[in-house]
Amino acid sequence: MDRNDFSSKLREATNRNGSRLVLALDYSDVFSRSERNLWKIKKEKLLKKAVETLENTAEHLAAVKINMQLILPLGLFNDLQRVVDKVEEYELPLIADCKLNDVGHTNLWITQHIFNAGFDAIIANPFVGWEGGLDTVFEEARKRGKGIILLVYMSHPAAQEGYGQIVLTNEGEKPQYVIFAEKALKWKANGVVVGATRPMIVKKVKDILGETVPIFSPGIGVQGGRIEEAFKSGVNYAIVGRTILNSPDPGKTAKNLKETINDVLRLLGEERGAG
Amino acid sequence: MDRNDFSSKLREATNRNGSRLVLALDYSDVFSRSERNLWKIKKEKLLKKAVETLENTAEHLAAVKINMQLILPLGLFNDLQRVVDKVEEYELPLIADCKLNDVGHTNLWITQHIFNAGFDAIIANPFVGWEGGLDTVFEEARKRGKGIILLVYMSHPAAQEGYGQIVLTNEGEKPQYVIFAEKALKWKANGVVVGATRPMIVKKVKDILGETVPIFSPGIGVQGGRIEEAFKSGVNYAIVGRTILNSPDPGKTAKNLKETINDVLRLLGEERGAG
Numbered sequence: 001m002d003r004n005d006f007s008s009k010l011r012e013a014t015n016r017n018g019s020r021l022v023l024a025l026d027y028s029d030v031f032s033r034s035e036r037n038l039w040k041i042k043k044e045k046l047l048k049k050a051v052e053t054l055e056n057t058a059e060h061l062a063a064v065k066i067n068m069q070l071i072l073p074l075g076l077f078n079d080l081q082r083v084v085d086k087v088e089e090y091e092l093p094l095i096a097d098c099k100l101n102d103v104g105h106t107n108l109w110i111t112q113h114i115f116n117a118g119f120d121a122i123i124a125n126p127f128v129g130w131e132g133g134l135d136t137v138f139e140e141a142r143k144r145g146k147g148i149i150l151l152v153y154m155s156h157p158a159a160q161e162g163y164g165q166i167v168l169t170n171e172g173e174k175p176q177y178v179i180f181a182e183k184a185l186k187w188k189a190n191g192v193v194v195g196a197t198r199p200m201i202v203k204k205v206k207d208i209l210g211e212t213v214p215i216f217s218p219g220i221g222v223q224g225g226r227i228e229e230a231f232k233s234g235v236n237y238a239i240v241g242r243t244i245l246n247s248p249d250p251g252k253t254a255k256n257l258k259e260t261i262n263d264v265l266r267l268l269g270e271e272r273g274a275g
Numbered sequence: 276m277d278r279n280d281f282s283s284k285l286r287e288a289t290n291r292n293g294s295r296l297v298l299a300l301d302y303s304d305v306f307s308r309s310e311r312n313l314w315k316i317k318k319e320k321l322l323k324k325a326v327e328t329l330e331n332t333a334e335h336l337a338a339v340k341i342n343m344q345l346i347l348p349l350g351l352f353n354d355l356q357r358v359v360d361k362v363e364e365y366e367l368p369l370i371a372d373c374k375l376n377d378v379g380h381t382n383l384w385i386t387q388h389i390f391n392a393g394f395d396a397i398i399a400n401p402f403v404g405w406e407g408g409l410d411t412v413f414e415e416a417r418k419r420g421k422g423i424i425l426l427v428y429m430s431h432p433a434a435q436e437g438y439g440q441i442v443l444t445n446e447g448e449k450p451q452y453v454i455f456a457e458k459a460l461k462w463k464a465n466g467v468v469v470g471a472t473r474p475m476i477v478k479k480v481k482d483i484l485g486e487t488v489p490i491f492s493p494g495i496g497v498q499g500g501r502i503e504e505a506f507k508s509g510v511n512y513a514i515v516g517r518t519i520l521n522s523p524d525p526g527k528t529a530k531n532l533k534e535t536i537n538d539v540l541r542l543l544g545e546e547r548g549a550g
């Protein structure tokens with residue numbers, strides 16, 4: 001794996017910008033089939049917002065995450081490319097939040113499209129399993145130095161209905177998120193997602209992963225998670241969307257978040273691995 | 276709910292075309308950032324294949340399913356609209372195979388985009404749970420007469436790693452797919468997906484759902500599932516992609532599949548509910 005691989009790129013951006021902040025660039029707008037004449041204007045507006053926020057926040061970021069909110073209206077091989085160009089200009093790793101959970105041949109198509117479109121990493125759901133599920137996706141990522149980040153516990157209220165299940169395994173009863181964290185280790189994932197809304201789960205996942213696999217944590221801000229608690233529990237990167245996007249000054253908000261995280265890390269007296 | 280709702284539209288197409296066949300229109304092609312000059316030609320080629328196959332197969336179909344193979348390269352509010360137009364022309368219900376598994380506000384954005392783009396139904400993963408997961412998605416679908424189809428057991432080898440888990444619940448030990456089938460009933464889903472590669476699972480899911488929620492079954496053909504076994508076990512609709520797409524004569528293959536299914540249903544001496 002060369003120095004252009006996802007994990008190296010993430011480490012470099014982390015160090016360069018002194019930041020553990022991942023921007024979730026989740027702008028969107030309502031498009032409808034009956035108003036095709038408005039699409040061009042709406043796409044331009046959406047693009048403008050996305051690019052402006054990148055320009056204002058880039059120096060405070062470790063990475064950028066893009067989800068279907070932006071991919072679906074802009075089109076992966078259409079206007080979205082201008083957002084990808086901008087992220088590339090700032091040399092930030094770009095993560096596609098596809099929460100991949102299809103059969104192998106479809107997962108591979110999605111992954112190829114995402115990587116070919118200029119993304120450095122993709123998020124996948126380990127629930128789909130290995131054989132004919134994520135095996136070919138990991139193979140593709142390894143071949144190209146790209147990253148795969150696995151969901152281990154999400155940030156929404158109902159996450160316990162799935163990620164919090166107790167499962168009977170050959171090794172006895174296990175929480176679902178423990179099974180997923182163990183898969184992240186075994187499959188050599190480049191990161192995991194654990195919601196900041198559940199610091200106790202972050203801690204348990206950290207005990208399994210140590211500093212081998214970094215923890216990315218959404219749910220800070222609008223969803224109620226607290227930065228200090230999250231990083232104390234073992235989070236390596238905070239994923240923040242709406243708190244920055246809805247701010248009157250996204251650049252300032254990103255800077256403040258970055259500095260708050262760094263203050264917490266300094267207080268913890270540690271240099272937590274950048275991944 | 277009016278007669279334009281997804282389930283009515285599906286019933287009508289089923290009766291009109293005498294078909295229990297759902298076409299998975301999963302053509303794709305390799306696009307890359309370094310060959311932007313080729314995109315336009317490749318998109319046209321992809322569109323042409325998709326539209327031609329629709330023209331040749333439409334009269335033998337009950338519905339059309341589109342996945343990210345086609346959405347990502349063509350763009351939901353870009354060239355894909357020409358495929359949507361074509362499906363609309365044949366009055367076939369159009370299903371988006373997004374396997375939704377994100378947090379509520381993102382799921383809602385994806386669902387709105389998909390419905391606004393002309394789709395009649397969307398596939399979701401019940402693993403994500405209700406509160407702040409799929410609650411808003413069901414609400415949106417109900418409001419608009421759109422459909423939601425839930426994954427209950429997928430067709431790939433590793434599906435047992437997730438869908439086949441034994442989970443400890445308040446009501447004792449339960450297979451994951453039983454929990455999912457019960458959610459489909461409780462949430463009033465418009466259909467479930469169970470892989471044809473596991474006829475015993477289809478049978479067990481059928482025992483739970485009866486004729487209330489139709490079973491859509493992928494995995495016939497390339498993935499090894501057999502039509503007769505699948506429909507005997509309780510499948511209502513066969514989802515077929517590659518067997519038709521890779522055939523030298525997709526129209527003839529679709530016709531043969533349709534007739535084989537109808538022969539099986541006649542032999543079973545039943546009029547299985549169309550959903």
